Amino acid sequence: MELQVKTMAQLTAEGQSVDVLFWVGCAGSFDDRAKKITRAFAKILQHCEVNFAVLGSEEGCTGDPAKRAGNEFAFQMAAHMNIEILNGYGVKNIVTTCPHCFNILKNEYPGLGGSYEVMHHTTFLQNLINEGRIKLTDADVFKGRRITYHDSCYLGRANGIYEAPREVLAQLDAELVEMKSCKSKGLCCGAGGAQMWKEDEPGEERINTRRSREMADTKADIVAANCPFCMTMLRDGVSKQNLEGEMHVFDLAELVAAGQGIQDINLD
Amino acid sequence: MEPIQIIQILAFLLLTTFTFVVSGKKYVTIYRNISMGKAEDSAPDRVLRWKNMLRIALGQGKMFANLPAAVLHLCVYVAFVFTQIELIEIFADGITGRHRILYNGIQSSWFTGLYTAIISTIEVLSLLALIATFFFLARRNMLSIPRFRKAEMEGWPHRDANIILYWEIVLVTCIFLMNGADAALHPDEYGFIFSSNLGPALLGGLSESTLHILERVGWWGHITGVLGFLIYLPYSKHLHILLAFPNTFYARQKPAGQMDNLDSVTQEIKLMMNPDTAFAAADPNAEIPTFGAKDVGDLTWKNLLDAYSCTECGRCTDQCPANLTGKKLSPRKVMMDTRDRMEELAAFRKGSGEEHDGKSLISDEYVSVEELRACTTCNACVEACPVMINPLDIIIQMRRNLILEQSNSPEEWNALFNSIENSNAAWAFPASDRLKWTEN
Structure with a gap:
């Protein structure tokens, strides 16, 4: 399917309102593997006719790695600029495919003047499934496969989201x-x-x-991730276990898009 | 009243007073040390505070992640709490010189029944605690469980743990000796579940005066054990039995992933962004803010309470991904270092009358840069702690100090900060590349 992604600037110029801002994040924008996740999730949004937009060149790093490293100054400068832009567009709802962006936008931006309804894409996908807007017509591509789910720290312990991604996977x-x-x-x-x-x-x-090693012990065919950084690390782990070709790491968005039949998936 | 009774009353009062004065001074010192910390800025949910304390401290709610350890710990914990009832009578007997003042003083059948039931319950719990204590000793000294064998546990921390366990054995033994000898003296009374059977059976052949002496040895052994424990407690990791309660009560309630924003930085940025103040000369009288924590005095009082509440169980370190893969970082060591540094600084202040000894918590002696750098901020340590200690909060404050005050940062991180500051991105790609993912 053809991707048609509009920016907040374009839609605002056209006088159109936007329901949800898709916050892509640095990894989702620049990392080649993570870009595929971004595409898969954008396709799902488009397929489900979600009225969304991205910031494009106006998006900046949330400041998460700086803050966690201890550079509060770089973080707050970054946050300050992002909040100016988000508030300028009057953004109310944000969805993001990165749990680090999710955590910082949800928990740390409000104290600096940026309060939004922020959702991680796994929760967003679960909602779309519950509303019947996602129909997994091709879920049988996963027939006979074993999937194991890797909890990212910033979705799991940091924000207590353990079930939504598992419920999404249960649909496959x-x-x-x-x-x-x-x-x-x-x-x-x-x-x-x-x-x-x-x-x-x-x-x-x-x-x-x-x-x-824990991944290998499960003998899973697929490791499901929810974070572009986990993605890099887990794929590296798969190659350390010499399991390339046997064990594949995919983001939940990619699995759902494949289940919907709107994106091919290579499990061989 | 016989002279021996008067001597005992005097000895009891003297010992008790001594204990309360000596341990009281130490408890006051600990309170002052914790007060070295900065204020906490949080708007707590008061109901949640009580819930946390009741569920997690009183109800041991977070212990059950490790079931065998939770059951063993529960045995000792419940026995400890319940035995306090018997301690009330022991204190009353000590002050009045009477013998089992409650039992002998209130002569009604329902009370005697209740009394027997309570003492019997204490005996059952004490036996369970004794069994658990042997398991604990075996586990700590004979098995090689990683969390008991880490570097920070060598020496005093290991001894401290064993001392408490041996102490527990002495306390329980004394209770049984006291009850057993008493029951042997009065075989038709009491009806305690173990002592009234085992006492006469094992000690019944001894003379009355020997039994009296044994009963006194048990009584005095137990009470001096308890008083000694009160003195020892504030010097020991075992202080968690008291501090677990305030520590869970005052625990932070925000989502674990939420790191506080530094207000001092927010103020600086506001001044920079405001054209009226950005180019104005700095106020020479303004207090220069310090960023992050270099030493214990820069941490909050809750961080310091955390440090005194830590009983060095190592559940945090056991879950720390950095520690599990052989890095130096150990969240438990961070807590122990914070406490030990607090004690050191307090002793220096008391001894010299000066404010600071020039040492700091970030140092090779305490928490090293290497340790601080290895943290992935994954919150596993925070999640693992049964008394809601937050090592991550301390680690982050020290990381801030390294970067913002000491410009101590690895080269790769400097590149990251440059990218964020100059390219608005975590990697130095131009903003115009941000939509390249749409092109496939």
């Missing part, structure tokens, strides 16, 4: 298996707290290596 015609550490005890992928941007401190192994 697959077997859901849990890793040894899951839900509130889920093991971090290793990217959070701005670790994504630097080398590890000396240690015995990388965190995603440890996580990848």
Whole structure:
């Protein structure tokens, strides 16, 4: 299907209102693997006729990695600029495919003058399914497959969202298996707290290596992620376990889009 | 009243007074140390505060993530709480020089029945606590459970844990000795579930005077054990038995993912963004704000209460992804270091009369830069703590100090900050690239 994405600037110029702003995030905009997630989710929105827009070149980093690294100044400068733009457009609802953007927009922007209804895309997808707007007509592409779900820290422990993504996955015609550490005890992928941007401190192994062993133990065909940074780490973990071709990491949006038959998925 | 009774009353009063004066001073010191911390800015939900305290401290709500440990801990905890009832009588006996003042003083059948039921319950709980204590000792000393074997547990922390367990054995043994000898002296009275059977059976052959002495050894052993414990407690990790309650009551209630925004930074940015103030000369009299925490005095009083509430169980470190993969960071060590640094600074202030010794919590002696850097802010430590301690909050405040006050940042992070500040992006891509994902 042909993607038709409009920006807030375009729609405002056309005098149209927007129901939901899709906050793409830096990873979703620039990281090649994460861009595919962005596309899959935009296709779902378009397919479900959600009246949405993106900020495009007006979007800036939320400041999450700076804040977690300890650079409160860089964070608040970034937040200040984003809030000016969001408030300028009168944005009320935001959906994002990144749990870090979700957490910071939802919890930390209000104190700086930016209050919005913020939703992570997994909750948004669950709502669309519950409303009957997403119909998983092609869910049988997952028939006979095992899926395990990786809780990201910033969706799970940070915001207590454990069930929505699992309920979305339950709609697929697959077997859901849990890793040894899951839900509130889920093991971090290793990217959070701005670790994504630097080398590890000396240690015995990388965190995603440890996580990848738990992934391998499930013998799942698919690891479902909800975060572009987890995506990088988990894929790296799959290759450390030499499971390329056997175990695939996909974002929930990609799985749902495949289940809807609006995007191909390669499980071989 | 016989002279021996008067001597006992005097000894009891002396010991008790001594205990309350000595331990009271230490408790006051701890209160003052916690007050070194800065104010907390939160608007708490008062109902939730009570709920947290009742569910998590009183009800042990978060212990059950680890069922075997929770059951063992529950045995000791319930026995400890319930035994306080018997302690009331022991205190009353100590002050009056009477023997089992409640039992002998209130002569009615329903009260005697109740009394027997209570003491019997205490005996059952004490036995369970004794069994649990042996499990604890075995677990800590004979099994190699990682959380008991980490580097920060070497030396005093390990000894501290064992001392408390041995102490528990002495306390329980004394209770049984006291009740058992008493029951042997009065075989037809009481009807305590264990002592009234085992006491006469095991000690029945001894002379009356020996039994009297054994009863006194049990009584005095127990009460000196309890008083000694009160003195020892504030020097020990075991202080959690008291502080778990205020600590859960005052615990932060925001979503775990929400890090506080620094008001001082918000003010700076407002001044910068306002054309009227941006180019004005800085007020020379204005207080220069410090960013983040370098030492314990920069933390909040709740962070410091957290540190004293920690009983070094290591559930946090056991869940920390950095620690699990061999990095130096251990959230438990962060809490222990915060407490130990507080004690050190307080001792320095008391000894020298000066404000600060020039040392800091961020240091190779306490929490090193390497440890602080390894945190992924995943909240696993916060989630794991049974008494709602938040090591992450302390870690983040120290990270802020490293970056904002000390310009101590890895090169890669400097590149990240530059990208955010100059390209508005976490990587240095131009804003015009932000829609490239739509092009497929």
